[in-house]
Amino acid sequence: xxxxxxxxxxxxxxxRAEADAxxxxxxxxxxxxxxxxxxxxxxxxxxxxVLDALRSLQRNAEMLGYGALQHVASRVERLCEIVxxxxxxxxxxxVEMLVAxxxxxxxxxxxxxAAEPVPAGLDEYVDRLERLIAIxxxxxxxxxxxxxxxxxxxxxxxPVLSQASQPVTVERSEPDRAPAPxxxxxxxxxxxxxxxxxxxxxxLAAQASRLAxxxxxxxxxxxxxxxxxxxxxxxxxxxxLTTVAQAFDxxxxxxxxxxxxxxxxxxxxxxxxxxxxxxxxxxxxxxxLMHLLRHCIESDIExxxxxxxxxxxxxxxLAFNAFVCGNQTVxxxxxxxxxxxxxxxxxxxxxxxxxxxxxxxxTVDTIPGRGLYATARLPLPAAxxxxxxxxxxxxxxxxxxxxxxxxxxxxxRDETFPLLRVADFLQLARAGAVADAFxxxxxxxxxxxxxxxxxxxxxxxxxxxxxxxxxxxxxGVAGAAVxxxxxxxxxxxxxxxxxxxxxxRE
Amino acid sequence: MSKAEPLLVFRVxxxxxxxxxxxxxxxxxxxxxxxxxxxxxxxxxxxxxRGRLMPxxxxxxRLGVPHPAPAKGARVVVGSVRGELAAIxxxxxxxxxxxxxxxxxxxxAMWAGAASNEVRGVAHLGxxxxxxxxxxRLLKD
Numbered sequence: 291x292x293x294x295x296x297x298x299x300x301x302x303x304x305x306r307a308e309a310d311a312x313x314x315x316x317x318x319x320x321x322x323x324x325x326x327x328x329x330x331x332x333x334x335x336x337x338x339x340v341l342d343a344l345r346s347l348q349r350n351a352e353m354l355g356y357g358a359l360q361h362v363a364s365r366v367e368r369l370c371e372i373v374x375x376x377x378x379x380x381x382x383x384x385v386e387m388l389v390a391x392x393x394x395x396x397x398x399x400x401x402x403x404a405a406e407p408v409p410a411g412l413d414e415y416v417d418r419l420e421r422l423i424a425i426x427x428x429x430x431x432x433x434x435x436x437x438x439x440x441x442x443x444x445x446x447x448x449p450v451l452s453q454a455s456q457p458v459t460v461e462r463s464e465p466d467r468a469p470a471p472x473x474x475x476x477x478x479x480x481x482x483x484x485x486x487x488x489x490x491x492x493x494l495a496a497q498a499s500r501l502a503x504x505x506x507x508x509x510x511x512x513x514x515x516x517x518x519x520x521x522x523x524x525x526x527x528x529x530x531l532t533t534v535a536q537a538f539d540x541x542x543x544x545x546x547x548x549x550x551x552x553x554x555x556x557x558x559x560x561x562x563x564x565x566x567x568x569x570x571x572x573x574x575x576x577x578x579l580m581h582l583l584r585h586c587i588e589s590d591i592e593x594x595x596x597x598x599x600x601x602x603x604x605x606x607x608l609a610f611n612a613f614v615c616g617n618q619t620v621x622x623x624x625x626x627x628x629x630x631x632x633x634x635x636x637x638x639x640x641x642x643x644x645x646x647x648x649x650x651x652x653t654v655d656t657i658p659g660r661g662l663y664a665t666a667r668l669p670l671p672a673a674x675x676x677x678x679x680x681x682x683x684x685x686x687x688x689x690x691x692x693x694x695x696x697x698x699x700x701x702x703r704d705e706t707f708p709l710l711r712v713a714d715f716l717q718l719a720r721a722g723a724v725a726d727a728f729x730x731x732x733x734x735x736x737x738x739x740x741x742x743x744x745x746x747x748x749x750x751x752x753x754x755x756x757x758x759x760x761x762x763x764x765x766g767v768a769g770a771a772v773x774x775x776x777x778x779x780x781x782x783x784x785x786x787x788x789x790x791x792x793x794x795r796e
Numbered sequence: 797m798s799k800a801e802p803l804l805v806f807r808v809x810x811x812x813x814x815x816x817x818x819x820x821x822x823x824x825x826x827x828x829x830x831x832x833x834x835x836x837x838x839x840x841x842x843x844x845x846r847g848r849l850m851p852x853x854x855x856x857x858r859l860g861v862p863h864p865a866p867a868k869g870a871r872v873v874v875g876s877v878r879g880e881l882a883a884i885x886x887x888x889x890x891x892x893x894x895x896x897x898x899x900x901x902x903x904x905a906m907w908a909g910a911a912s913n914e915v916r917g918v919a920h921l922g923x924x925x926x927x928x929x930x931x932x933r934l935l936k937d
Contacts, residue, residue, distance in 0.1 A: 477842075
């Protein structure tokens with residue numbers, strides 16, 4: 291959190307990095323807003339994204355005493371609110387104001403809060419902005435008054451005609467009325483309500499698996515329920531998910547900008563960016579990612595001259611890989627820079643704190659002279675996940691099905707999968723002399739392990755939840771789920787397990 | 797803002813604790829407890845209450861006092877912190893008392909051991925001493 295990092299200079303650095311990420315979010319929406327001008331309808335999603343970014347910016351600015359910045363952001367926010375809530379089309383003057391406001395916000399964020407010099411033209415800008423806000427709110431109230439009841443989507447009943455046989459032409463009562471804005475019909479709901487809904491679907495799925503065990507008609511009924519709950523989960527997930535590419539669409543722009551500013555040459559290689567990502571945490575996760583990238587580019591990657599001296603290509607490679615592992619989205623950031631120890635680096639700890647607030651984790655490994663390898667993991671929204679249930683030290687654990695290659699007896703083990711005893715890794719006390727009799731071969735993005743377990747209990751759809759911020763990260767465990775009989779299974783984290791298996795083999 | 801703070805008071809061992817009624821969801825009986833390997837900070841496992849998962853805290857664990865695992869059916873106080881639920885094991889739930897906010901003092905050094913991190917202050921009620929919990933301090937980040 292902010293309190294334990296509160297060194298004013300350092301905080302100002304973090305603030306700038308977060309502000310950069312937020313301003314890039316606004317930049318990303320500019321083409322959409324400009325498009326609104328051509329189509330004559332306001333792109334509500336774009337305005338919402340701008341509003342989100344402005345609000346986060348204000349919160350940060352308030353915390354660190356960036357008064358002028360906070361004020362400008364709040365006024366631009368007001369303008370956007372009127373555009374959104376009053377359904378006032380965003381005219382050219384509005385877009386112009388947004389662009390100018392964005393430039394001022396960038397300038398203010400780059401200064402320090404104590405000095406905060408007033409950029410030239412800011413006062414005039416704020417005056418113009420206030421005038422425009424007044425005009426827009428007036429327009430909004432006029433539109434509100436004239437919102438005709440006939441604008442409801444239900445068609446009025448056809449007039450009853452006395453001479454039904456005669457053809458009639460129905461006159462349009464208001465031929466010159468402007469068409470209703472054709473914005474997409476959307477519904478905003480609180481995250482808690484959404485999670486509650488997912489939890490209910492999870493309960494349904496759990497009961498379906500109990501029904502299935504009863505056999506006969508109940509079993510047939512359960513298979514239908516299974517399909518319905520799977521459809522519901524898919525529908526719910528799609529409302530909450532975006533892709534890594536969309537969530538961090540500013541990535542290549544930011545890398546180019548930061549490397550130019552730092553005098554470094556960096557080639558970005560992104561892969562797997564079609565992986566799903568939780569829409570609800572895009573802004574905060576973006577800020578944390580920004581810190582990490584900043585560390586790579588500014589601190590870890592050497593200048594072109596230093597790189598040539600150490601016989602490296604002048605241009606560094608920065609890899610950004612995304613993939614899904616169980617109930618998490620994994621983001622890898624790898625550079626071939628100096629690989630200096632990053633444990634004390636401010637940007638790295640800011641990224642780690644930022645991810646922790648989102649129930650995520652960050653591990654950073656460095657090899658001197660070779661580069662940096664960072665893995666950020668963020669939970670996907672609570673969802674039904676097909677898992678293989680196994681028993682270890684008397685308790686039930688779940689292995690996400692999408693990572694499982696196959697399961698078999700430990701005696702028939704395939705030696706290309708390094709063995710990892712789950713009970714040893716988690717330091718579980720075994721009751722009696724139960725031996726591991728089976729292995730579950732898992733493959734996460736090419737990294738393999740054979741997880742030794744006592745028993746395999748079968749395959750089940752379960753509603754997986756992250757461990758939560760009260761429990762905090764546990765190495766090897768990614769979540770938990772309530773099973774049909776009311777008992778609780780811990781969901782293993784295949785990525786942590788394959789990583790441990792590889793390390794033990796080395 | 798009101799100047800009085802209603803607290804739900806419960807006993808754990810020989811100490812009395814209070815949790816602001818505003819942060820409290822319900823009093824329940826703990827179901828099956830599922831241990832979480834490697835979980836720290838006084839967490840003794842997960843339990844499910846009407847299908848909802850929550851970590852169970854034992855304040856004695858936090859204090860390093862030896863204690864038996866709570867019996868199935870032991871009473872827990874369920875609190876809510878930023879959308880997440882936490883269950884706290886109690887020996888006895890006593891009452892709701894209202895104390896003036898100004899009477900909640902910071903914890904004297906001699907009681908720091910009994911208090912640990914999640915205690916935000918101590919309220920004096922006659923001879924009784926009630927440690928007031930701040931649930932947000934149970935968060936791990």
